[in-house]
Amino acid sequence: MAIEVKVPDIGDFTNIPVIEVLVKVGDTVRAEDALVTLESDKATMEVPAPSAGVVKELKVKLGDKVSEGSVILILEAHDEAAKPATAAVAASPATHSAPAASASTAPPIVPTTPTTAQLDVAETAVPNQPGRAAINPTNPPIAPVDQESFVMAHASPVIRQFARELGVDLSKVKGSAPKGRILREDVQAFVKSVLQSAASAPGGAAAGIGLGLLPWPQVDFAKYGPIEALPLSRIKKMSGANLHRNWVMIPHVTNNDDADITELESFRLQLNQENAKSGVKVTLLAFLIKAVCNALKKFPELNASLDGDNLILKHYYNIGFAADTPNGLVVPVIKDADKKGVMQIAAEASAFAAKARDGKLGPADMTGGTFSISSLGGIGGTYFTPIINAPEVAILGVCRSTIRPVWRDNAFVPRLVAPLSLSYDHRVIDGASAARFNTYLVGLLADMRRATL
Amino acid sequence: MSDNLLLECDVLVLGAGPGGYSAAFRAADLGMKVILVERYPTLGGVCLNVGCIPSKALLHVAGVTEEAQALAAHGVSFGAPQIDLDKLRGWKTQVVSKLTGGLAMMAKGRKVTVVQGNARFIDPHHMEVTLTDGKNQAIQFAKAIIAAGSQAVKLPFMPDDPRVVDSTGALELPQMPERMLVIGGGIIGLEMATVYSTLGAKIDVVEMMDGLMAGADRDLVKVWEKKNAKRFNKIMLKTKTVAAEARPDGVYVSFTGEQAPAAPERYDLVLVAVGRRPNGQHIGAELAGVAVDERGFIAVDRQQRTNVPHIYAIGDIVGQPMLAHKAVHEGHVAAEAAEGRRSFMDARQIPSVAYTDPEVAWAGVTEDEARAQGLRYGKAVFPWAASGRAIANGRDEGFTKLLFDEETHRVIGGGIVGTHAGDLISEICLAIEMGCEAGDIGKTIHPHPTLGESIGMAAELYEGVCTDLPPKNK
Numbered sequence: 001m002a003i004e005v006k007v008p009d010i011g012d013f014t015n016i017p018v019i020e021v022l023v024k025v026g027d028t029v030r031a032e033d034a035l036v037t038l039e040s041d042k043a044t045m046e047v048p049a050p051s052a053g054v055v056k057e058l059k060v061k062l063g064d065k066v067s068e069g070s071v072i073l074i075l076e077a078h079d080e081a082a083k084p085a086t087a088a089v090a091a092s093p094a095t096h097s098a099p100a101a102s103a104s105t106a107p108p109i110v111p112t113t114p115t116t117a118q119l120d121v122a123e124t125a126v127p128n129q130p131g132r133a134a135i136n137p138t139n140p141p142i143a144p145v146d147q148e149s150f151v152m153a154h155a156s157p158v159i160r161q162f163a164r165e166l167g168v169d170l171s172k173v174k175g176s177a178p179k180g181r182i183l184r185e186d187v188q189a190f191v192k193s194v195l196q197s198a199a200s201a202p203g204g205a206a207a208g209i210g211l212g213l214l215p216w217p218q219v220d221f222a223k224y225g226p227i228e229a230l231p232l233s234r235i236k237k238m239s240g241a242n243l244h245r246n247w248v249m250i251p252h253v254t255n256n257d258d259a260d261i262t263e264l265e266s267f268r269l270q271l272n273q274e275n276a277k278s279g280v281k282v283t284l285l286a287f288l289i290k291a292v293c294n295a296l297k298k299f300p301e302l303n304a305s306l307d308g309d310n311l312i313l314k315h316y317y318n319i320g321f322a323a324d325t326p327n328g329l330v331v332p333v334i335k336d337a338d339k340k341g342v343m344q345i346a347a348e349a350s351a352f353a354a355k356a357r358d359g360k361l362g363p364a365d366m367t368g369g370t371f372s373i374s375s376l377g378g379i380g381g382t383y384f385t386p387i388i389n390a391p392e393v394a395i396l397g398v399c400r401s402t403i404r405p406v407w408r409d410n411a412f413v414p415r416l417v418a419p420l421s422l423s424y425d426h427r428v429i430d431g432a433s434a435a436r437f438n439t440y441l442v443g444l445l446a447d448m449r450r451a452t453l
Numbered sequence: 454m455s456d457n458l459l460l461e462c463d464v465l466v467l468g469a470g471p472g473g474y475s476a477a478f479r480a481a482d483l484g485m486k487v488i489l490v491e492r493y494p495t496l497g498g499v500c501l502n503v504g505c506i507p508s509k510a511l512l513h514v515a516g517v518t519e520e521a522q523a524l525a526a527h528g529v530s531f532g533a534p535q536i537d538l539d540k541l542r543g544w545k546t547q548v549v550s551k552l553t554g555g556l557a558m559m560a561k562g563r564k565v566t567v568v569q570g571n572a573r574f575i576d577p578h579h580m581e582v583t584l585t586d587g588k589n590q591a592i593q594f595a596k597a598i599i600a601a602g603s604q605a606v607k608l609p610f611m612p613d614d615p616r617v618v619d620s621t622g623a624l625e626l627p628q629m630p631e632r633m634l635v636i637g638g639g640i641i642g643l644e645m646a647t648v649y650s651t652l653g654a655k656i657d658v659v660e661m662m663d664g665l666m667a668g669a670d671r672d673l674v675k676v677w678e679k680k681n682a683k684r685f686n687k688i689m690l691k692t693k694t695v696a697a698e699a700r701p702d703g704v705y706v707s708f709t710g711e712q713a714p715a716a717p718e719r720y721d722l723v724l725v726a727v728g729r730r731p732n733g734q735h736i737g738a739e740l741a742g743v744a745v746d747e748r749g750f751i752a753v754d755r756q757q758r759t760n761v762p763h764i765y766a767i768g769d770i771v772g773q774p775m776l777a778h779k780a781v782h783e784g785h786v787a788a789e790a791a792e793g794r795r796s797f798m799d800a801r802q803i804p805s806v807a808y809t810d811p812e813v814a815w816a817g818v819t820e821d822e823a824r825a826q827g828l829r830y831g832k833a834v835f836p837w838a839a840s841g842r843a844i845a846n847g848r849d850e851g852f853t854k855l856l857f858d859e860e861t862h863r864v865i866g867g868g869i870v871g872t873h874a875g876d877l878i879s880e881i882c883l884a885i886e887m888g889c890e891a892g893d894i895g896k897t898i899h900p901h902p903t904l905g906e907s908i909g910m911a912a913e914l915y916e917g918v919c920t921d922l923p924p925k926n927k
Binding site: 154157181 | 755794799861863888
């Protein structure tokens, strides 16, 4: 039975590109085998085979834009009882990483942004003519120019040369002269538009800024001992690009403080005892989320985003938290956390964590955050600098709580202390506000009754 | 290793043919320190010394001689030509030395160091040259451009005999043969046949394929064939030369195939012109790490770079077509790329010319190729029988053919057969590179009366606005 495999419900996304086609016509696939990979601005998603079968016909190719319901391929199913061809989509989040969450609502930098796709920026070697071997020089091409189309583009030899000098793929340039002839001005305008779009798109900003940095050091590591090259995972590569942008573009300042959570911890243990039967375990994170919501309401500029000359204040409190999974770090978002009780937050967080471990988090689970928390409490450390998850403006890092001597009433007393590190965007938040936020948060955690005030 | 002090340069160019000297001069003009290595004492390579140029000197003489004789039909008769072979050789030599001398001057003017000798790579940054005095000269280079060219293919069974020559030998005009055999019906063989037949030789041509002048459209070749029917004693197609024996009275050659004579034929001179083989295997490329295929070609990318990124290759050694004008452009690209510029070989067309009589020239897509590729093309053929100038010249056998993209009307190819076709083809080359439409060419005012007009008229014909031909029968 031939079945059409369609793009399943992928959340709020339409026209998202196919970034990998994992099968070809004639391939035999098992049920749940990945067929294609889609990439939204939040995550990459693999569309699995609804049943075992043989790929009869591919309906999409690399770079095609698809939406829910788009036909991906025709599958000749082995299994007569094949389910309807809309399968659940398995998403592996694309843009998150530790220690800072780095989810983004902007397209991640991948080698399909205009900068690299249309400007042949690399010194590339390309086949000269049919029958000649393609040579791979020191730098492999980033975005190979379609050589055949380049030569046949409606442009004179000197314009072809001009395009080569600028690394422009002429086959992508629209000519403005009669009948689409490409002029020098068209090549210039093309370069300008590519650079501008790269600069204005948050994802490609680095290209427009021109930091004028030294080239990356070239070291022959093998010279000094045995080495091994491990390719970065897709998630790593994409989250890396996001982190890099956020680090470079946001003036980070980190404010460290200590929260006395002795009382909170005993309350937490007590709660867990009471709820032992229901199975819901309250974590420190759930309290942190609750307390952060409370603090954000008092300091709204931390629950905000920069938009040109405007600061967008958000009247909703969606708190993302970094979760470690085998596939990399993900940041599921607890929606409207301010309206939820600690028990509910704890239950949701633990459900998200389980989903994340199974790689089942969907894009909707990871979008819409207004503030992030990165907790290393289970691991260790004292303080660190979390990287802000743009376009959010602040992130709270938490390290392991320890018993410390605290000077109280003329004596040192042992108290359980949680180290907090708040990184904030100094363009939006000044040092005093951040310190006030931290102090307020520390006060809440010391006595959660204040959260009800 | 080196008997002399090590020489150093930014760019070493191996081979001083048209590609090599163009690369060397361009590199020098870009400010690089250039050493040009050449095994022969003069610059210019096969083209200037023993190819394009001397053959054109002889073809010029042949052409004028035949034209003079043809005037008898128009009322002007000359006596039978008296041929002084020594003087003719002298004229040819003079032409060559004028050009090679000019090249030497230009090399000097650009401060390009010329080193004469046989060279081979010894590692990716050194070349060793055996100089004419037997000493070895090592040269260290940052970049290299291989322009080592090609040589005529030899037939293993041909006897080592002064009466068996390749194109170089034929250009020396060793004797005035009575009967001559040309093995290979390509451009080189037919040009030499034209010269020798004018000088009085009775010529046979043998060709393995089913037609002469491979690569050109058959309609063009047919015109040449008709005009040259009397030039040849016989043309043996689909026929293979299988053996040859040198005897005192001549070279006896045996054939097999469709049109092969039963018994061996006797010839006073045999020209072997069965193609050229690249010199990739003779330069120690492996020591530099440059990959050479089993036929001797070196693969390059669009910037003429070999698999070794700082070593480039151009001209005959990188592949067909083995033409000087292709090599020159590749040489410029290689020199500019070596200097770090983003130059690419992005030509849409490389013209071919047979300097026979009439000449045959073509550029861009041939009609055979268009058909084979299934292109949607349109065609316009302007017969020279309608050209005032061709008629006045007494040479109206030719025609001009243009091929167009049916959708855009842009010219994608063209072919000309007729006198001076090789000079006329350039307009079509330019039109293809510029993406001209038929209308662009037709509306360009061509001088009248000229042979070049035929290109404008062919374009007009395609657009249905030509008034120099009878109306189409509706």
